[in-house]
Amino acid sequence: MRSRNITNDLQVYAVAGTHTAVLSMDFRARPEGLLGLAFERKDLASGRLSWLEGQKCFRSIVPDPVPGQKYPTHLHPVQGLMWKDFTLQPGQRYRYKVTPVFGTPAALRYGPPTEVTVQAEAEWNGSQGVYFNRGVSGSQSYAERFPPGKISAMKPADRERALLWLSRGLLEGLAAFIGRAQPGEFLYGAFYEFSEPRSLALLKAAHSRGVKLQLVLDGKQYGDSNRAAVSAAGMLRLVKTWRMKAKIPHNKFLVRCSAAGKPVELWTGSTNLSDKGLFGQCNTGHALKNAALAERYLTYWQALRADPTRSELMPVVMGLQADLAAASLPANAVSSFFSPRAGTGMLDVYADLVQGAQQLACGIFPFNVDERFQRAFNAPKDFPRYVIVDKKAEAFEANDRDLDVAAGAAIKSPVDQWLKEQSAASLFYGGTDYVHNKLLLVDPLGPQPIIVVGSANFSEPSTNANDENMLVFKGPAYRREADIYLTEFIRLFDHFNFRDWLNSAARGAFEPFLEEGPSLTGWTWLNKYFGHPQYLSFKRKLVFKNMVV
Known part of the structure; x- marks a missing residue:
């Protein structure tokens, strides 16, 4: 709002x-x-x-x-x-x-x-739901509330309190989506990591109450852990395909269909069904009650069930949605793009969207930032741009004063008034430690806000080799969703940017005192906001x- x-x-x-x-x-x-x-x-x-x-x-x-x-x-x-x-x-x-x-x-x-x-x-308004977990186990609030060490080593009561605090609505949003499936209806799922017991229990409970559940799961990179979790949950017969022929079967989605088989609703985003995916690294879940979109996802799922090769799957993907130029993306509509695609054209389109921003551009990149996006964010523009990466080593040089890049970080040791913090790596095993969202925001407060979100990491392999899905929201019809994504982005950027600075060897001491008047040179904190339009604060x-x- x-x-x-x-x-x-x-x-x-x-x-x-x-x-x-x-x-x-x-x-x-x-x-x-x-x-x-x-x-x-x-x-x-x-x-x-x-x-x-x-x-x-x-x-x-x-x-x-x-x-x-x-x-x-x-x-x-x-x-x-x-x-x-x-x-x-x-x-x-x-x-x-x-x-x-x-x-x-x-x-x-x-x-x-x-x-x-x-x-x-x-979080859910009857047609769309946007859910972010807290994504900041490396925080003072967590350090003050919970004991140090792995989540798995905690006392059960402490562990459940910690997981509830870390989820902050993400697992609950997934539970609500699954709970909307009625006896006789269908749930079709495709997942890369599928091992977190609470989410598996939700799906098994849906099956037990009469929901017809069918799954396509990664059988390669996470095949062993997925099989062990599915076996422990008593869900082996619900897995219709162990995906073996994809380079990386990286999807994380569910499609709900009516008892008559008509697609009704969709759950997608960046969230693997793993401990770290739901509770550790920051992730997003997005639910949409949109029959046309759900039908596209169902068609894609049906193709995945056959465990196709890239050459077999790619024509299906391109038939569902060919590449669209940035200017051709329809307004007040949600466009879906699946992978593997016939080339990297959509990667260029996403970079073009950033390049075409007029007021504000934001991005989250869990892994290396493709050169297309480095150029797009670094282009000399007279408005703010912000980027979050998972690790300092994945950050790129900001060559424009209006671009600010923050890397995931936690406070490594007690400093000044701050306690030592724990990253998600200290609590869970595997995966990125801080951010796993895949997100672009282009002019989110303008007349034509654009949101790009999904499972793909804005890389060439995620575009033309892996199994992936992305959504592009464009237009004022999605102002509510733009507000949610923007405010959550700002929360994450502030959190990590401060810790990135605090951990820096080049930083000065934290100054706990407010200005009590102008300095000897006449400078005051107000100068950043008035009379000096070159400052990012002014813009x-x-x-x-x-x-x-």
Whole structure:
């Protein structure tokens, strides 16, 4: 949901997803003497009112801050024009009051506040559902809540609490999708990793209540672990094909059909049914109640069931959807592209979408970033671009000042006020450690938002060799989905970008103190937002100021 209040001198622009709200502020004119902003949140369901807290304080008030201490923003205001709240509950309404703070730290003076109301999006709205797990086991919240070490070594009660916290709706979204299948209906699934016992139990329970379940599973790379898990779950006869002839059978989807065999609904995304896929690395699940799309996926699944070679499968794939140029992608529609394809043309199209952005471009790349996307994100454009990669070694050089690249990271050892954190590698075995989402966002707040999401890693093998599926959403009909993906992207980028910096040998010391006035040179934190349009902070402010509401 998007909301704004531009009636006062202080203007507030808000975007809310399912769990995250992003607030961007501006003023009609530069507010001289502004010390910062105070944020108050009211939960409109419970009536609970709270001042939001920050990590910095005024040295003249708190000369020796306690490591880890947080400070209410009405006493130690935020010196920035963007604020994020990562604690929303899906479907709930919240009112934020943003107050400009002037004066001196010892004698604060509050200007007229501006209020804005948002409603967090429901994860499932009856036609689409977007689900992100927490994806940040390497976090202070996890370190404070749970014991160190592998999840499998925890006491059962601790393990279940940790998995519930880490899932944050992803397993629950899958459970809801499976639960919508009624006795006599069909579920057709194709999965790469298929070993997580809770998700397998959900599917077996569906079969037990009369849902006709049929599976195509990887029999090569994860063949041994998949077979062992399926055997332990008593589901061997539900596997119709062990996929052996694909280079990598990388799909992760389910199709629900009515009792008459008519496709109804689809589950897809980046989530392997493994411990690390559901609870460790960040992943996405996307459910769509769209008969036409589900029918395409069913046709693809039927082709996979025969365990075809690439040369046998490719004509089916291209018959389902030929390549489309970026300009030819239909508006207010969802396009599906399957692999293996006859070449890498769609990879060029995805890069062209990034190249054609006008206001904002974001991407998540779990593995190496193909040169097409390096060029597209590095192209000299006068607006922000952001990229997340799984590891520092997979990051590429940002040659444009408006491009920011963050690598997955956790705090390796206690530093300043922060505890040591555990990446997903410390909790689970196998796979990427931080991000596994495959995501592109192009002008998500503009008039024609574009979302590219699915199982493929934006690489040549994922396009012309592996079994894969991708969805392209284009147009204002998908504004809700764009808001969810964007706010979750911002959450992840902020999380990893800070830890990437904190782990850097070249970083300076963390500065816990707020500015109490201009420096000797006259510089203040406000300069990044007013009068200096070359700064990324200034350009980011404009993205929200110009968003379509």
